Amino acid sequence: MKVAVLSFAHVHAATYLRLLHDRSDVELITADPDAEPGDPTRGKALADELGVTYRSSYEEVLAERPRAVIVTSENTRHRQLVEQAAAAGAHILCEKPLATTEPDARTMIEACSTAGVSLMTAYPVRFHPAFTALRHSLTGGSLGRLLAVHGINNSTPPALERSWFADPTLSGGGAIMDHTVHIADLLDVLLDGEQPTHVYAVANSHLAPGHDDAAGDVETAGLITLTYPSGLVATIDCSWSHPATHPTWGGLTLTCVTEQALLEFDAFPPLLTGYDTESATPRWEPGTIDLDAAMLNTFLTAARTGQHAHPDGESGLRTLKTVRAAYRSLHTGQPATLTDPIREVDGHESRTGR
Known part of the structure; x- marks a missing residue:
C-alpha cells in the first residue's frame, strides 16, 4: 500500500x-x-x-x-x-x-x-493497554462514580527542536495548544464524548529561562480546570516544564478518583534508569509498548479496508473545543463555555466583543 x-x-x-x-x-x-x-x-x-x-x-x-x-x-x-x-x-x-x-x-x-x-x-496514548484496563475498571461499576480526574502531560519545550512551536502564527499557541489535547482525548474516551460545561485556564511563559527561542510569544505553562454536567471536575497540567537535561522528553499520567478507589495511569513508566556517559546525563528507558506503532497499525488497517478510523476528526474537534475555550478563559480571566460565541479575527478565533 x-x-x-x-x-x-x-x-x-x-x-x-x-x-x-x-x-x-x-x-x-x-x-x-x-x-x-x-x-x-x-x-x-x-x-x-x-x-x-x-x-x-x-x-x-x-x-x-x-x-x-x-x-x-x-x-x-x-x-x-x-x-x-x-x-x-x-x-x-x-x-x-x-x-x-x-x-x-x-x-x-x-x-x-x-x-x-x-x-x-x-x-496514540488511547492505544495504551494500561489505559484500556483503566477504562474497563471505571466502566465495570464496582468502583462507583468517577468524581475527579487529574491529568499531567509535561515535556521539554518542543521549540528547542522545532522553533515554530514558539511562533503562534504556525503553532496556534503554546503549551495549552500542544499538551491539553492528549489528556482531553483520554477524558473524551472515559466520558464517552461528554463535553465540559465550563473551562478555566491560567498560564504563564516563565518556564524557558535562558531559552528565548523556546518561549517566543506563547505560553510555556498552563493549568486547565474542566467541570462536567455530572459534577465531575478534571484538571490538566499541560506545561513545558522539563529542562533540556531531563532524562526523557516528558511524560503523561492520569489519576482518577472514584467513590471507592484511586486509580493511576502512567503512559511512560520508567523501566530502567541509569547514566549516559556520552551525554553526561541520567537516562530513563520507558517501560511501555510503542504507542506510535500501535496507532499507525490501526490507521493503516482502516485505510486498507476502508473502515472508519478512530480517533476520528470529530474526536479531534471535541478536544480542540476544550483548547479554544481555555484560550477564551485566559483572555477574560473567567471560566468559558464551549458554546461561547466566537468570531474570526485575522484568521484566529476570538470571543465575541474582543
Missing part, C-alpha cells in the same frame, strides 16, 4: 518515517518542501538519512495517488494539506491538534466526508 508523509515539521515525523520504512506492506513516499534550505533535520536531508523516497512537492506526492497520507506539518498548515490529501482520495492521519481553530477543523472534517475518506487524529 502506498503511504505518504506530508511535511517533516513535527517532532513526531521522523518516528513515523522510521516505523513506516520498516514495514514490508508499505511503499513510502514523502515531501517536505517548506523546510528551510540546508536544514539537516528536515527535507531531503532527513529523507536521505532515513533512506525514504522523497519528492520535491506535495502535489508531486499526491499525483502518485497514495492510499493513505500522514500530515505532520506545523499546526496551522494542517487544514491545507488535509484538504489536498482528501481531494486526492487518500485516507488521512493528521497530527494533533487537528487544527488551531474550530472553523478549520470543521472544514477538514467536511472535506474528508465529501471525498469519502477517513480522517483520523493522532492520539
Whole structure:
C-alpha cells in the first residue's frame, strides 16, 4: 500500500518515517518542501538519512495517488494539506491538534466526508493497554462514580527542536495548544464524548529561562480546570516544564478518583534508569509498548479496508473545543463555555466583543 508523509515539521515525523520504512506492506513516499534550505533535520536531508523516497512537492506526492497520507506539518498548515490529501482520495492521519481553530477543523472534517475518506487524529496514548484496563475498571461499576480526574502531560519545550512551536502564527499557541489535547482525548474516551460545561485556564511563559527561542510569544505553562454536567471536575497540567537535561522528553499520567478507589495511569513508566556517559546525563528507558506503532497499525488497517478510523476528526474537534475555550478563559480571566460565541479575527478565533 502506498503511504505518504506530508511535511517533516513535527517532532513526531521522523518516528513515523522510521516505523513506516520498516514495514514490508508499505511503499513510502514523502515531501517536505517548506523546510528551510540546508536544514539537516528536515527535507531531503532527513529523507536521505532515513533512506525514504522523497519528492520535491506535495502535489508531486499526491499525483502518485497514495492510499493513505500522514500530515505532520506545523499546526496551522494542517487544514491545507488535509484538504489536498482528501481531494486526492487518500485516507488521512493528521497530527494533533487537528487544527488551531474550530472553523478549520470543521472544514477538514467536511472535506474528508465529501471525498469519502477517513480522517483520523493522532492520539496514540488511547492505544495504551494500561489505559484500556483503566477504562474497563471505571466502566465495570464496582468502583462507583468517577468524581475527579487529574491529568499531567509535561515535556521539554518542543521549540528547542522545532522553533515554530514558539511562533503562534504556525503553532496556534503554546503549551495549552500542544499538551491539553492528549489528556482531553483520554477524558473524551472515559466520558464517552461528554463535553465540559465550563473551562478555566491560567498560564504563564516563565518556564524557558535562558531559552528565548523556546518561549517566543506563547505560553510555556498552563493549568486547565474542566467541570462536567455530572459534577465531575478534571484538571490538566499541560506545561513545558522539563529542562533540556531531563532524562526523557516528558511524560503523561492520569489519576482518577472514584467513590471507592484511586486509580493511576502512567503512559511512560520508567523501566530502567541509569547514566549516559556520552551525554553526561541520567537516562530513563520507558517501560511501555510503542504507542506510535500501535496507532499507525490501526490507521493503516482502516485505510486498507476502508473502515472508519478512530480517533476520528470529530474526536479531534471535541478536544480542540476544550483548547479554544481555555484560550477564551485566559483572555477574560473567567471560566468559558464551549458554546461561547466566537468570531474570526485575522484568521484566529476570538470571543465575541474582543
